[in-house]
Amino acid sequence: MSETIIQLAHGGGGRLSRRLIAEEIVPRFGMESLRDLPDAAELKPEAKRLLFTTDSFVVQPLEFPGGNIGDLAVHGTVNDLAVCGGRPRWLSLSLILEEGLPLSRLRRVLDSAAAAAAQCGLQVVTGDTKVVARGQADGLYINSAGIGEMFPGFDLGPGRVRPGDSVLVSGPLGDHGLAVMAVREGIRIEGGPVSDTGPVHRLVQAIGELAPLVRFMRDPTRGGAAAVLNELVEQRDVGVELTEADIPVSPGTRAVAEMLGLDVLQVASEGRLFLVCAPEAAEQIMARWHKLPEGGGAACVGRISGEAGRVILVTVSGGRRLVDVPQGELLPRIC
Amino acid sequence: MSETIIQLAHGGGGRLSRRLIAEEIVPRFGMESLRDLPDAAELKPEAKRLLFTTDSFVVQPLEFPGGNIGDLAVHGTVNDLAVCGGRPRWLSLSLILEEGLPLSRLRRVLDSAAAAAAQCGLQVVTGDTKVVARGQADGLYINSAGIGEMFPGFDLGPGRVRPGDSVLVSGPLGDHGLAVMAVREGIRIEGGPVSDTGPVHRLVQAIGELAPLVRFMRDPTRGGAAAVLNELVEQRDVGVELTEADIPVSPGTRAVAEMLGLDVLQVASEGRLFLVCAPEAAEQIMARWHKLPEGGGAACVGRISGEAGRVILVTVSGGRRLVDVPQGELLPRIC
Numbered sequence: 001m002s003e004t005i006i007q008l009a010h011g012g013g014g015r016l017s018r019r020l021i022a023e024e025i026v027p028r029f030g031m032e033s034l035r036d037l038p039d040a041a042e043l044k045p046e047a048k049r050l051l052f053t054t055d056s057f058v059v060q061p062l063e064f065p066g067g068n069i070g071d072l073a074v075h076g077t078v079n080d081l082a083v084c085g086g087r088p089r090w091l092s093l094s095l096i097l098e099e100g101l102p103l104s105r106l107r108r109v110l111d112s113a114a115a116a117a118a119q120c121g122l123q124v125v126t127g128d129t130k131v132v133a134r135g136q137a138d139g140l141y142i143n144s145a146g147i148g149e150m151f152p153g154f155d156l157g158p159g160r161v162r163p164g165d166s167v168l169v170s171g172p173l174g175d176h177g178l179a180v181m182a183v184r185e186g187i188r189i190e191g192g193p194v195s196d197t198g199p200v201h202r203l204v205q206a207i208g209e210l211a212p213l214v215r216f217m218r219d220p221t222r223g224g225a226a227a228v229l230n231e232l233v234e235q236r237d238v239g240v241e242l243t244e245a246d247i248p249v250s251p252g253t254r255a256v257a258e259m260l261g262l263d264v265l266q267v268a269s270e271g272r273l274f275l276v277c278a279p280e281a282a283e284q285i286m287a288r289w290h291k292l293p294e295g296g297g298a299a300c301v302g303r304i305s306g307e308a309g310r311v312i313l314v315t316v317s318g319g320r321r322l323v324d325v326p327q328g329e330l331l332p333r334i335c
Numbered sequence: 336m337s338e339t340i341i342q343l344a345h346g347g348g349g350r351l352s353r354r355l356i357a358e359e360i361v362p363r364f365g366m367e368s369l370r371d372l373p374d375a376a377e378l379k380p381e382a383k384r385l386l387f388t389t390d391s392f393v394v395q396p397l398e399f400p401g402g403n404i405g406d407l408a409v410h411g412t413v414n415d416l417a418v419c420g421g422r423p424r425w426l427s428l429s430l431i432l433e434e435g436l437p438l439s440r441l442r443r444v445l446d447s448a449a450a451a452a453a454q455c456g457l458q459v460v461t462g463d464t465k466v467v468a469r470g471q472a473d474g475l476y477i478n479s480a481g482i483g484e485m486f487p488g489f490d491l492g493p494g495r496v497r498p499g500d501s502v503l504v505s506g507p508l509g510d511h512g513l514a515v516m517a518v519r520e521g522i523r524i525e526g527g528p529v530s531d532t533g534p535v536h537r538l539v540q541a542i543g544e545l546a547p548l549v550r551f552m553r554d555p556t557r558g559g560a561a562a563v564l565n566e567l568v569e570q571r572d573v574g575v576e577l578t579e580a581d582i583p584v585s586p587g588t589r590a591v592a593e594m595l596g597l598d599v600l601q602v603a604s605e606g607r608l609f610l611v612c613a614p615e616a617a618e619q620i621m622a623r624w625h626k627l628p629e630g631g632g633a634a635c636v637g638r639i640s641g642e643a644g645r646v647i648l649v650t651v652s653g654g655r656r657l658v659d660v661p662q663g664e665l666l667p668r669i670c
Contacts, residue, residue, distance in 0.1 A: 013557025013603070014661035018566070038492075039415035039553065040388035040483065045380070053375035054427035054480055055463045058471075080374035092389035094478050096431075128390045128478075132668060136393075136473040143429050143463075145389055145480030148375065157373075218374065222348025231353070268348070326349035333467060 004103040011131025029124040041125035047149035051086035054145040066195030070113035077146035082201035083217040086148030094128040098137040153211030160215040165304040166282035170273040171297035177267035193253040198271030213281035239307035339438040346466025364459040376460035382484035386421035389480040401530030405448035412481035417536035418552040421483030429463040433472040488546030495550040500639040501617035505608040506632035512602035528588040533606030548616035574642035
């Protein structure tokens with residue numbers, strides 16, 4: 001029996017389009033509001049301050065150890081809201097499908113997205129599906145946009161960071177990027193990297209009482225820790241000093257990074273949180289994070305320095321190395 | 336001098352990514368909130384009821400008579416909010432760029448998107464940019480998600496429609512779809528079709544006082560009028576009776592439709608509004624629409640019938656023809 005595949009007509013606005021949406025998408029996301037397929041979903045937020053974000057996902061391969069493009073798209077948007085101090089509430093999912101995509105594969109992706117949304121306690125309330133011909137996409141691209149309600153008390157921004165502040169990370173770095181790269185390069189080793197794709201909003205929620213002492217949060221996705229930290233200090237009169245010995249890296253991830261000659265600090269994570277806080281808050285934040293599974297590997301990895309605009313790594317051997325922004329395209333289509 | 340093109344590194348999260356965003360995107364949209372490139376934008380809505388929608392745009396060619404994928408992406412999302420009774424306020428734009436895309440082309444698209452957003456009085460507050468390799472996209476895809484605030488007084492839905500209601504349309508049908516098809520097929524005729532891509536929110540705003548008498552609104556995009564009206568009556572005990580003689584169609588659009596053997600009723604418009612209202616409101620709505628440039632061609636094209644689930648066209652010669660949903664993929668990548 002031949003496999004059911006996506007056809008151009010699934011995106012044409014006619015009968016097949018409607019069946020795809022009615023049979024594969026609406027039931028998975030329990031979109032009560034979408035029964036009549038309106039063009040927009042109605043929301044009744046409780047908070048007065050909302051957050052709004054969007055991300056497109058083009059990861060390749062579509063499925064990788066630890067996740068697939070479906071849960072990645074949900075987590076990515078949840079995390080963009082969370083690092084700005086928001087509780088994720090509503091999500092949109094918009095699909096660009098390539099003609100020929102096996103329906104079974106689309107189902108696995110949608111199942112993962114639905115499970116991730118449920119786990120994060122958010123509703124997928126609106127969406128869109130387009131189909132392009134063979135050779136005009138690479139299987140499947142997903143856009144997710146998200147709306148969150150601000151947790152009270154956070155006042156975040158690079159401008160609030162000052163020398164002496166602590167730099168924390170919620171878990172090992174680079175697992176997502178190296179899990180994806182290992183598949184692409186055909187590297188199979190025991191205990192190899194598994195993507196950390198996952199939500200960070202509970203890590204933010206858990207430290208709500210300490211919110212006034214938190215200066216800055218960001219998830220180290222494309223460009224990894226190097227991009228996040230350089231962006232934080234660029235054109236400012238502070239720097240970052242990282243202590244290599246304190247940076248958590250999973251053994252399998254380290255092994256693959258070494259095989260591929262990649263710097264873990266430049267590789268994307270998709271379920272980690274960088275946080276800068278007043279030094280007196282670091283211990284309490286760490287204690288709260290360690291109680292959550294997604295914060296079990298949290299560590300204090302450095303501090304804010306007075307070295308304007310520079311991110312420095314104090315190596316295990318005691319040397320000092322500049323951590324630069326990735327220059328070129330080290331890792332295309334990592335998310 | 337060789338032309339500047341998009342490179343994979345523009346999507347890598349490193350220096351080139353940041354330059355592209357800082358130099359080409361942020362200034363065009365005047366995103367004050369984006370100076371620090373946070374992951375999410377903060378919104379302070381005034382209304383308690385919000386609307387949320389998303390659409391991905393894959394139109395081919397990227398530029399066509401009357402517009403390009405940039406203003407189309409803004410108008411599409413504005414219109415999805417407007418037909419649900421919402422005033423568009425905030426927009427996200429997410430780009431998937433193909434390596435090799437000329438920067439000049441991207442600039443034209445972004446200029447159009449920015450102009451459309453300004454014209455609609457909405458702010459582009461957040462975005463994302465990904466780059467895929469040559470052959471993995473077709474130049475450029477855009478996703479836009481939008482948030483609107485409900486105009487007061489509207490209570491819309493297919494379930495509110497009843498026999499005897501009037502069916503109005505805000506202007507000629509099929510201009511967008513046939514403008515795109517004409518380019519693709521290399522048809523050049525004098526006075527040929529020009530896309531109607533444009534916003535419909537002012538048409539909705541203009542009839543605010545009559546809101547309680549409005550039952551249903553929808554923009555006839557993919558699948559055209561045929562898809563919208565069949566969706567409206569499917570599995571309901573009402574039908575639609577259209578009067579062919581009253582349906583506005585531009586001469587150039589009609590000519591190209593005949594050359595290509597396409598039914599204008601199945602072709603997308605991107606700046607038109609179908610509206611069903613109590614019969615006593617039709618004349619007043621038409622009068623208000625006629626005062627606006629985008630409603631100058633508005634017409635009452637039919638009425639709601641008791642013929643359950645059927646959309647019937649009363650032809651110029653007095654015959655009755657069933658208007659069916661497009662079955663296959665007549666017009667791929669029309670929006």
